[in-house]
Amino acid sequence: MKKLILYAVVGGIAFIIGYFVNYQLFSDRAPVQPINxxxxxxxxxxxxxxxxxxxxxxxxxxxxxxNVKRCMGCHQIIKTDSPEIQKVASYWDKKEPIPWVKVxxxxxxxYFPHKRHVRAGLDCKNCHGDVATMARIEKVSSLQMGWCLSxxxxxxxxxxxxxxxxxx
Amino acid sequence: MKRRDFLKFIGIGGVGAGAGFVLGKVSKPPGAKLIPYxxxxxxxxxxxxxxxxxxxxxCGAGCGTLVRVMEGRAKKIEGNPAHPVxxxxxxxxxxxxxxALYNPDRITKxxxxxxxxxxxxxxxITWDEALKTLAENLTELKSKGNSDKLHxxxxxxxxxxxxxxxxxxxxxxxxxxxxxxxxQRKNLAFANLSAMGTASVPHYDIENTKYLLSFGAxxxxxxxxxxxxxxxxxKMRQGAGERGKLVQVEPRLSLTGANADEWVPAKPGTEAxxxxxxxxxxxxxxxxxxxxxxRGVLSRYKAKDVASICxxxxxxxxxxxxxxxxxxxxLAIAGDSVSSYENGIAGAIAVNIxxxxxxxxxxxxxxxxxxxxxxxxxxxxxxxxxxxAAANADKVKALIVYGANPVFTTPKAAKLEDALSKVPFIASxxxxxxxxxxxxxxxxxxxxxxxxxxxxxxxxxxxxxxASIIQPAVGPVFETKSLGDIFIELAKAVGGNAAGKIxxxxxxxxxxxxxxxxxxxxxxxxxxxxxxxxxxxxxxQNGGWWGPPxxxxxxxxxxxxxxxxxxxxxxxxxxxxxxxxxIPYAQTAYMDGRGANxxxxxxxxxxxxxxxxxxxxxINPKTAEKLGLKEGDMVNVESPFGKISAPVYLYPGIxxxxxxxxxxxxxxxxxxxxxxxxxxPIEILPYNEDPRSGEAALNSTRxxxxxxxxxxxxxxxxxxxxxxxxxxxxxxxTSEFKRMKKEGV
Numbered sequence: 001m002k003k004l005i006l007y008a009v010v011g012g013i014a015f016i017i018g019y020f021v022n023y024q025l026f027s028d029r030a031p032v033q034p035i036n037x038x039x040x041x042x043x044x045x046x047x048x049x050x051x052x053x054x055x056x057x058x059x060x061x062x063x064x065x066x067n068v069k070r071c072m073g074c075h076q077i078i079k080t081d082s083p084e085i086q087k088v089a090s091y092w093d094k095k096e097p098i099p100w101v102k103v104x105x106x107x108x109x110x111y112f113p114h115k116r117h118v119r120a121g122l123d124c125k126n127c128h129g130d131v132a133t134m135a136r137i138e139k140v141s142s143l144q145m146g147w148c149l150s151x152x153x154x155x156x157x158x159x160x161x162x163x164x165x166x167x168x
Numbered sequence: 169m170k171r172r173d174f175l176k177f178i179g180i181g182g183v184g185a186g187a188g189f190v191l192g193k194v195s196k197p198p199g200a201k202l203i204p205y206x207x208x209x210x211x212x213x214x215x216x217x218x219x220x221x222x223x224x225x226x227c228g229a230g231c232g233t234l235v236r237v238m239e240g241r242a243k244k245i246e247g248n249p250a251h252p253v254x255x256x257x258x259x260x261x262x263x264x265x266x267x268a269l270y271n272p273d274r275i276t277k278x279x280x281x282x283x284x285x286x287x288x289x290x291x292x293i294t295w296d297e298a299l300k301t302l303a304e305n306l307t308e309l310k311s312k313g314n315s316d317k318l319h320x321x322x323x324x325x326x327x328x329x330x331x332x333x334x335x336x337x338x339x340x341x342x343x344x345x346x347x348x349x350x351x352q353r354k355n356l357a358f359a360n361l362s363a364m365g366t367a368s369v370p371h372y373d374i375e376n377t378k379y380l381l382s383f384g385a386x387x388x389x390x391x392x393x394x395x396x397x398x399x400x401x402x403k404m405r406q407g408a409g410e411r412g413k414l415v416q417v418e419p420r421l422s423l424t425g426a427n428a429d430e431w432v433p434a435k436p437g438t439e440a441x442x443x444x445x446x447x448x449x450x451x452x453x454x455x456x457x458x459x460x461x462x463r464g465v466l467s468r469y470k471a472k473d474v475a476s477i478c479x480x481x482x483x484x485x486x487x488x489x490x491x492x493x494x495x496x497x498x499l500a501i502a503g504d505s506v507s508s509y510e511n512g513i514a515g516a517i518a519v520n521i522x523x524x525x526x527x528x529x530x531x532x533x534x535x536x537x538x539x540x541x542x543x544x545x546x547x548x549x550x551x552x553x554x555x556x557a558a559a560n561a562d563k564v565k566a567l568i569v570y571g572a573n574p575v576f577t578t579p580k581a582a583k584l585e586d587a588l589s590k591v592p593f594i595a596s597x598x599x600x601x602x603x604x605x606x607x608x609x610x611x612x613x614x615x616x617x618x619x620x621x622x623x624x625x626x627x628x629x630x631x632x633x634x635a636s637i638i639q640p641a642v643g644p645v646f647e648t649k650s651l652g653d654i655f656i657e658l659a660k661a662v663g664g665n666a667a668g669k670i671x672x673x674x675x676x677x678x679x680x681x682x683x684x685x686x687x688x689x690x691x692x693x694x695x696x697x698x699x700x701x702x703x704x705x706x707x708x709q710n711g712g713w714w715g716p717p718x719x720x721x722x723x724x725x726x727x728x729x730x731x732x733x734x735x736x737x738x739x740x741x742x743x744x745x746x747x748x749x750x751i752p753y754a755q756t757a758y759m760d761g762r763g764a765n766x767x768x769x770x771x772x773x774x775x776x777x778x779x780x781x782x783x784x785x786x787i788n789p790k791t792a793e794k795l796g797l798k799e800g801d802m803v804n805v806e807s808p809f810g811k812i813s814a815p816v817y818l819y820p821g822i823x824x825x826x827x828x829x830x831x832x833x834x835x836x837x838x839x840x841x842x843x844x845x846x847x848x849p850i851e852i853l854p855y856n857e858d859p860r861s862g863e864a865a866l867n868s869t870r871x872x873x874x875x876x877x878x879x880x881x882x883x884x885x886x887x888x889x890x891x892x893x894x895x896x897x898x899x900x901x902t903s904e905f906k907r908m909k910k911e912g913v
Binding site for chain 1: 184186200201214
């Protein structure tokens, strides 16, 4: 009997360890994307401005995933021999959008406008990290409420800790 | 520790950790996808809403709307604050039009019948095949010289769409195009035609009225133009100047009645006599503004003679008459409960006479002019009985239905379904499988109003010319077609005269050229615009065009008195056997049944009873006590023509000799939310159509109430009609109040 309880305790502890190993170390901080797109090459080496591709950041709630036409605008000519670019071209030929995997995901009950943050002069880096060095995009902020609030209070945002500012 | 045990622990630990890892993996939400545009549309910024001005077509009121569209999807509808009819308001039915757009039970593709009629067994076909099949049927009719055996039955279409359909039908060689539906207010239109010369409901200026005497007009929920009237009513009660008074005459207290200062529960069917007695009292007391012409006719309706028939005391009639004549300006209106009696025209004329005598015509009653020529035409010669008789005489070879649902809204006694079974070919343009569409051989689903073009010239409007535009706020969600385009393509396919007459490439162009014509003959429209294109763009931006108010007046013609019947309305069923008057009424959310397929409207608590998702029978608590019924008991409501079952709702706001049942439920088709829910009181009504106007007399039968079996449970939001000692409403007796006043408490 005593042995059985011991088995259960050992199994239970192992279970919890397994769960957290998965949660912490195998998280989707940097999911594999359908195209092996490198921000390092685009934003880093070639110094392309964020809003050249994320065109709605200053105008809308969402920053906007670049449309396929925008990719092809350059890659009709540039590096057409790369297999990854050929993948982009094949989406374009099929007239299909590229199904990118979301890295920064906010639940529906949070209202987050890019527009306000960009217009307030906040650098993209503040939340998205130094993407210019990332070969594959990686989530660097927790997006937890405490993380939002600490910045709001540090920058003394007007009504920045009011519930209705974000939950409306 | 033994080696054996050590290995066991290792094993258990491994399995546990593995299970934990797998659980961690599967419990994580799958990575959401970010789907970009292939080519970004120029006028769409994701995350930023675009608002389109349009007009609502859920009922005939013609409110202006603003549709909030995000990424090409309509998300919310609001009233257009600039529109003169609704001034920013919008009712629940209008709000729910998004649920019509995305309804899971929409007919998404053209269908052809496979099984027997009414079986619901259809096969999907292409639009080309559907149009070809329909055109072939029509050309065959034509080649045999049977063009006039084509019948078209629609809901009251307005403006340019109506013009196009009329043009198609007449070019094809038929004269049988008719509008059909409940609550078309044809009796009111007929009464106004014979009394004031215009076949429409005038504009009632409730806003500037100080004494409103409403004969059963539930203007704050279903009557004619509820949003407009409610807005006016708000200003009448709480706007500038003295608070206006509202007196409601009706056997069953409606939402409007519940807001009134006084409720006069006259006996059903006697409202016309009451109105005339009030008018007579005004003339007799010398208070009439314009009573000379009416003295003779009215002298037959003395308050003392009428009082006992109406079940309203002489003193009360006189008090109302004096107050009505003294308070300026006053207004009397005849609503659905009056115009739905078998003598509905007499009731409406009596109210017109009352307004004339009190000098309200041209002050608070502004006759309609239809300045722009696009208003709904009321054709008294086109009745549902005409169609039934023609079908029975084999004179209907093809029937096209759109919007109207006569199988649901016509009493069983009319035997409409038998008549339809004799029609060899029925086509429906509805995008919903309603009871009539379920009888169709071919279904060509049309867009909903959020996807389609159109226009509307609100009738009764606001005493000013109003033209609203309906524009597609979203692209078609399913494979449906614009209703106008269906007719245009059909005209091309049928050929001959129809193709020669209708040459526009599509309905959008047809509409635009129709407005161009309107613009060219209207100077007010042209003022301040740089040509038609400029005007058109502004119209699309504003949701329409509206001009300055017109002051119109009329005189109630003495000849109208020929339609007065001199007695109360007749009811089917002998009083001994059928002791209760039945009042089937238009419910706020379902109207004539059209709203029952939208879940928002189903879950909207009825404003008076708070019941949701069902039908109920309103019975006075005293009557229920006599019958031994409690709230929620199932009862059978039985007329000489049939029987329905529904649970009892104890309603103190109804006469003890009357029962009321809301219209709108009891669908046998019409989608998952409507089907098999509640009961349809129209089924047990007599087939009683006014031979002059064609309006169905809904309030024209008596019923008996018997205990029914167990069955449906009534779901309602309210718990109790009693305050259960909670002290919600504090009261003191009159003597107590006097004592308190004397003592200065």
